[in-house]
């Protein structure tokens with residue numbers, strides 16, 4: 020699914036008006052009716068009053084139509100026009116159809132909302148081009164002060180949030196739900212700003228499909244259509260060699276769990292064969308916990324070091340992919356062995372956790388990481404590797420720049436994990452939940468990606484499918500309680516996540 024900028028959304032709007040054709044007023048009616056339908060379904064049978072705040076532009080126009088439609092459906096509705104800026108023609112036309120409309124010209128006009136109800140925020144949408152200030156910013160704060168008593172629903176965007184720029188530190192409505200029209204906006208996907216949106220509901224409003232098909236964008240959100248395009252069903256004549264042989268380098272004394280979790284995920288993702296390279300101290304653990312994996316071990320002087328000096332890729336030509344990092348530590352001898360591995364291996368590679376920490380500690384190793392490798396940092400690891408950014412839009416720019424500069428695929432973990440490709444495109448992943456912020460969850464992702472590459476998926480397809488499967492398995496596992504989710508559950512539910520694609 021394409022993510023468009025505010026100017027592109029305006030173009031989509033104009034294209035639809037010209038080519039459907041449809042008047043702007045009717046398009047507004049259609050968008051607002053879709054919102055009103057959603058609201059009517061959510062509050063069916065409730066007697067909660069609606070308090071609707073409308074701005075001067077077309078977002079305010081949507082609010083006016085919603086006010087009229089909710090009143091027609093028998094709800095108690097009050098609506099205010101916040102007179103701040105030039106009134107758009109379609110807004111003006113709809114003002115005339117809301118006889119109960121009141122005006123707010125100053126903070127002192129802010130109403131007392133007697134009963135707990137629902138605030139509809141239709142002040143500003145994608146037309147906002149600078150931070151809100153003065154008394155209008157004050158109105159935003161007054162709306163937010165109502166959060167405990169009133170449920171807040173933002174129309175298209177939480178007011179104050181800019182679609183394509185950081186709104187860090189700006190006055191923004193803090194919504195429980197945001198009903199956004201037709202396309203996701205970048206701001207809704209970045210943690211710093213997206214938090215204002217609450218739960219985002221994507222609402223189709225019938226913008227012209229020819230525009231959407233033709234428009235160029237670097238930003239995408241994974242959806243089921245994309246997953247079904249990427250996913251490759253198994254060949255009925257397959258044998259275990261068909262799905263590749265992965266090498267996983269993971270674990271150390273006290274951290275064999277990371278190796279076991281990643282190993283199980285490699286196989287549950289569908290790899291044909293797996294060899295794990297572990298320190299000798301982890302041999303019994305791995306063979307007992309996960310008999311499906313073959314083990315390659317080293318006798319070590321120190322249990323904290325992952326490799327001793329003679330480590331080399333004895334069977335390198337046999338492997339289709341190497342995944343390295345979970346729980347290996349950053350001992351200098353491990354870093355040395357990692358350097359040797361990079362010197363010998365130009366094939367598909369997944370780098371996570373301590374492999375990334377080694378790169379941050381010894382940046383001179385970075386040029387040895389082959390092009391088209393996959394790196395999977397969490398925000399702290401990303402910062403250690405590539406430096407800090409002032410805000411999350413800047414961090415997104417840095418992510419894209421680094422993926423281009425090094426020709427790597429870089430997956431930055433988060434609520435909407437962002438995956439930057441060497442060509443500058445970025446794919447956001449929508450699946451997953453806060454229950455997955457738990458020890459070992461990242462090790463499982465490394466395993467899944469390694470397992471997909473082993474089967475012959477290209478790095479881009481592996482990222483899109485792998486991040487989606489990981490989040491979907493987490494969502495299915497968290498259905499009862501996100502608090503109790505542990506990383507093994509994500510592995511256990513991978514089969515169910517695959518089943519969702521096959522439905």
Ligand SMILES: NC(=O)C1=CN([C@@H]2O[C@H](COP(=O)(O)OP(=O)(O)OC[C@H]3O[C@@H](n4cnc5c(N)ncnc54)[C@H](O)[C@@H]3O)[C@@H](O)[C@H]2O)[C@H](O)CC1
Pocket residue numbers: 028029031032046047050074075076077078079080081103104105106107142143144145146147148149150151152155174175176200201224
């Ligand atoms: N394309 C669609 O999907 C449809 C969108 N609709 C709705 O229209 C808005 C966008 O409307 P627009 O009139 O362009 O902008 P806004 O209503 O968001 O705001 C413009 C309004 O605000 C003033 N303004 C801008 N910045 C500031 C500021 N910092 N301080 C004060 N005032 C400001 C500006 O001067 C204008 O007066 C979209 O979000 C949807 O909700 C259609 O209804 C259906 C099709």
Ligand SMILES: [K+]
Pocket residue numbers: 078140141142143144173174175176177178
């Ligand atoms: K809004």
